[in-house]
Amino acid sequence: MNSPRIKTPFVFTIFGASGDLAKIKLFPALYRLAEQDRLPKDYYIVGFARTKMSNEEFRKEFEQSIKSARGKNIDPKILENLLSRVHYYTGQYDKLSSFQNFKKYLKNLTGSANIMKIAYFSVPPIAFKPIIKNLGESKNSKNEDIRLIVEKPFGTDTKSATELFHFVAQYFGEDQVYLLDHYLGKSAVQSILSLRHSNRLLNVMMKGPEVANIQITAFENLGVHNRVSYFEQVGTIKDMVQSHLLQILALIGMSIPITENADSLHREKNNILSALQFNKSKRNLVIGQYEHYTDKKGVPKNSKVETFAAMRLFIDRESWYKVPIYIRTGKKLYQKKNYMVVEFKKFAFQPNNEEPNRLIIELQPEEKITITLVNKRKGAGGMSQNISISDSLSCEEDDCLPEHSQLILDVLGKKKINFLCFPEIISSWKVSDAISHFIERNKIRPEIYPQASRGPKSQNRLTEIDGFKWYEL
Numbered sequence: 001m002n003s004p005r006i007k008t009p010f011v012f013t014i015f016g017a018s019g020d021l022a023k024i025k026l027f028p029a030l031y032r033l034a035e036q037d038r039l040p041k042d043y044y045i046v047g048f049a050r051t052k053m054s055n056e057e058f059r060k061e062f063e064q065s066i067k068s069a070r071g072k073n074i075d076p077k078i079l080e081n082l083l084s085r086v087h088y089y090t091g092q093y094d095k096l097s098s099f100q101n102f103k104k105y106l107k108n109l110t111g112s113a114n115i116m117k118i119a120y121f122s123v124p125p126i127a128f129k130p131i132i133k134n135l136g137e138s139k140n141s142k143n144e145d146i147r148l149i150v151e152k153p154f155g156t157d158t159k160s161a162t163e164l165f166h167f168v169a170q171y172f173g174e175d176q177v178y179l180l181d182h183y184l185g186k187s188a189v190q191s192i193l194s195l196r197h198s199n200r201l202l203n204v205m206m207k208g209p210e211v212a213n214i215q216i217t218a219f220e221n222l223g224v225h226n227r228v229s230y231f232e233q234v235g236t237i238k239d240m241v242q243s244h245l246l247q248i249l250a251l252i253g254m255s256i257p258i259t260e261n262a263d264s265l266h267r268e269k270n271n272i273l274s275a276l277q278f279n280k281s282k283r284n285l286v287i288g289q290y291e292h293y294t295d296k297k298g299v300p301k302n303s304k305v306e307t308f309a310a311m312r313l314f315i316d317r318e319s320w321y322k323v324p325i326y327i328r329t330g331k332k333l334y335q336k337k338n339y340m341v342v343e344f345k346k347f348a349f350q351p352n353n354e355e356p357n358r359l360i361i362e363l364q365p366e367e368k369i370t371i372t373l374v375n376k377r378k379g380a381g382g383m384s385q386n387i388s389i390s391d392s393l394s395c396e397e398d399d400c401l402p403e404h405s406q407l408i409l410d411v412l413g414k415k416k417i418n419f420l421c422f423p424e425i426i427s428s429w430k431v432s433d434a435i436s437h438f439i440e441r442n443k444i445r446p447e448i449y450p451q452a453s454r455g456p457k458s459q460n461r462l463t464e465i466d467g468f469k470w471y472e473l
Contacts, residue, residue, distance in 0.1 A: 006412045009042035010116040011106055015093070015131055016123035017047025017058070020226075021151070025182075026122060027062050028069035029404035034082045035075065036399055038409055044110055047088045048102065058088035093123070094130040099138040113140055118411060120149045125156070129167055136171025147411055148172060151180045152243050153234070154422075157436075158429040165422040178411050179420040183244040185403030188367035188393040190418060192251040193265070195369070203256055205359065206342055208320040212356060213468050214252060215341040216245050218329040221452070222336075223290065224307070228298040235305045237287075240329045242432035246273060248340055249325065250424070253315060262416035266424060273427035275316045276325075278434045282442065283465060284312040285435065288456040289446035290332035306446045307331045310459040311435065324466050328459055332451045338364040341471045354384055358471065367394035 012030070014022050033039050047058050063083060067074065089105055091098035107113050119135060121128060128150065139146060148168075155161030168177055183189055196202050204210075218240055224231040231239065250269035257264035278284065288308035294301050308330030315323065342359040360370040370390040377383050395401075401409065410418055438444075447456040454472075463469050 004413070005038050005040070006409070007040050008116055008412075009040050009110070009112075010118055010412060011044045011046060011110060012118045012120065012408075013046045013048050014120045014122050015048050016121070016127070017088070018049040018051040018053065018061075019122055022047070022122045023061065023065040024069070025404045026120065026408075027065040029402060029408055031066045031070070031074075031079065031082055032401060032405040033409060035078050036401070042110075043085060044106075045082075045086045046106070046109075047086070048091055049088075050090070050092060052090050053088050055086070055088050059083045059086050062086050093127045093134070096134050096137055099134040103138050103140075114144070116145045116147070116412075118147050118149065118408075120408075121151060125153055128164065132168055132171055146172070147176055147178060147414075149178045149180055149408070149411055151182070153238070154179060154420075154425045155429065156234070156238070158426060158433050161422070161426050161429050165426065174421075175416075178407075178416065179422070179425065180407055181243050181247055181420055182403045182407070183247060184418045184420070185407040186363060186367075187395040187400070188361060188363045188369075189248060189251070191369070191393045192248070192361060193256075193260075196251075196256050197260060202359070205344065206252065208315075208317075208323050210344055211320075211323050212343045212345045213323060213463075213466065214249065214325045215343065215463075215471055216248055216325075216327045217337060217339055217341075217470070217473070218245060219333040219335060219337045219455075220329075220331045221333055223293070223332045223451075224296070228296060231307075232299065232303065232305055235309075236307055236329055236331065237309045237435055238432055241309060241311070241327060241435075242428050245327050245329060246276070246428045246431065247420070247424075249273075249276075249327070252340060252342065253320065253325075260417065262419070262421075265417055266421040270421070270424045270427055271317075272315060273424055273431070275320075276427070276431045277314050277316045278311065278431060278438070279314065280434070280438050282444070284462065285438070285444070286310040286456055286459045286462060287439065287444060287446045288330065288449045290330075290451050291448055292451070293332075304445055306439075308333075308446070308449060308455045309435075310455070310462055312462045312465065313431070324463075324468070326463055326468075326470070328455070328470070330449075330455045333455055334452050336364050337473055338362070339473050343468070343471070355386055360471070360473070361393070362473065366392070368392045 014026055016022060030045060063079065066079065087109065089102055091102055121131065135146065155164050250272045253272045254268040257268050287306035290307050293299060293307055294303050310328035313325040339360060339362040344357040346356050355374060358372045362368050368390055370388050373387040375385045375387050377385055407418060447458060449456045
């Protein structure tokens with residue numbers, strides 16, 4: 001990554017610091033930044049939550065989460081230095097007085113009212129608005145350097161996402177809001193833009209007239225675990241497709257902006273997302289639910305929530321005319337696999353049984369890129385041999401950072417290229433809503449599939465419509 005060290009002092013406030021996201025992702029991410037000496041001489045980490053806790057108690061939780069994540073791979077001096085900068089504040093998200101008092105607390109802590117302030121929303125979406133409102137109403141001036149990191153989900157549908165957009169705009173400028181999808185912090189996902197921007201060959205290949213189909217697969221071998229209440233509200237389409245997988249599709253299908261800046265990238269991604277179409281037919285959708293999902297505590301016995309979804313989409317643009325896009329994702333499947341495939345058109349004279357050329361980008365189980373070619377041997381029968389050109393996309397240098405560490409560093413450096421914008425989010429919700437409304441109107445029930453399988457067998461009919469088949473990694 002080779003990102004520089006941040007030199008400007010800051011306060012990093014974690015709203016919802018007593019929750020799981022903070023413990024599992026944020027505390028270890030901050031340790032990693034300290035370990036790599038990416039942080040300035042003066043910085044402060046403050047947990048803000050409703051749970052009453054002392055500084056010492058919070059520091060113990062902070063330390064324990066890092067040890068759980070890193071095991072013995074910890075430098076005691078770095079950890080001790082980090083913990084000395086960790087503080088805790090008990091406050092109410094919906095009370096302006098809590099935020100006014102918190103502002104005074106920060107001034108006493110740092111000795112400055114003008115220090116850079118990062119606010120990380122590690123809270124359920126229901127708490128977004130009160131925190132935004134009270135942060136906005138308690139700030140010193142319009143020019144105060146406050147940066148909000150809001151992690152998905154951004155709303156629950158098009159209407160709520162639009163309302164959130166307008167609500168945030170009342171209190172903060174667009175440049176102050178960082179909408180985080182952790183998939184965009186993955187080195188392999190970031191490589192899609194980098195590879196396309198620097199390699200003319202890839203862009204020549206990845207044009208609609210050259211592409212037969214695009215496939216995106218995201219399989220998980222785990223179930224919903226302790227996310228039952230959340231998952232029962234959203235299902236896998238809203239949880240995975242609307243956010244992570246449509247973002248990957250946008251990076252694959254968009255035109256490459258000449259300048260690598262956030263505004264240009266957001267515009268080009270939204271050109272794809274806003275043109276996405278789900279043709280309302282049962283033949284373009286398969287939803288499933290793994291066996292015994294309804295046996296889990298907290299799940300209604302008649303639950304219709306999908307734990308698997310496969311769909312056939314199109315991009316309503318001349319350059320992508322009639323190129324099918326197949327997306328599938330699910331839980332409790334045979335393996336954890338996450339990859340995308342661009343399958344190229346064959347010559348009209350090529351045999352039907354000859355494999356097409358493919359560009360394959362893997363996120364799991366490895367991060368790598370592969371291009372497959374076909375070579376016909378001369379001699380007996382002119383047999384075809386598949387050739388793969390492959391290389392790793394994983395970051396293997398000493399200064400590599402995990403997703404949340406890299407994205408936090410981007411915020412500190414005021415870089416927005418790996419974050420979302422609200423128009424993209426709203427466009428993605430429109431696609432998700434079209435699918436969800438179709439399921440509701442047609443009372444489509446999920447197909448039950450065995451655990452540790454590849455999901456519902458009927459997913460194969462989506463690709464068969466166009467004479468293709470799913471690429472199995």
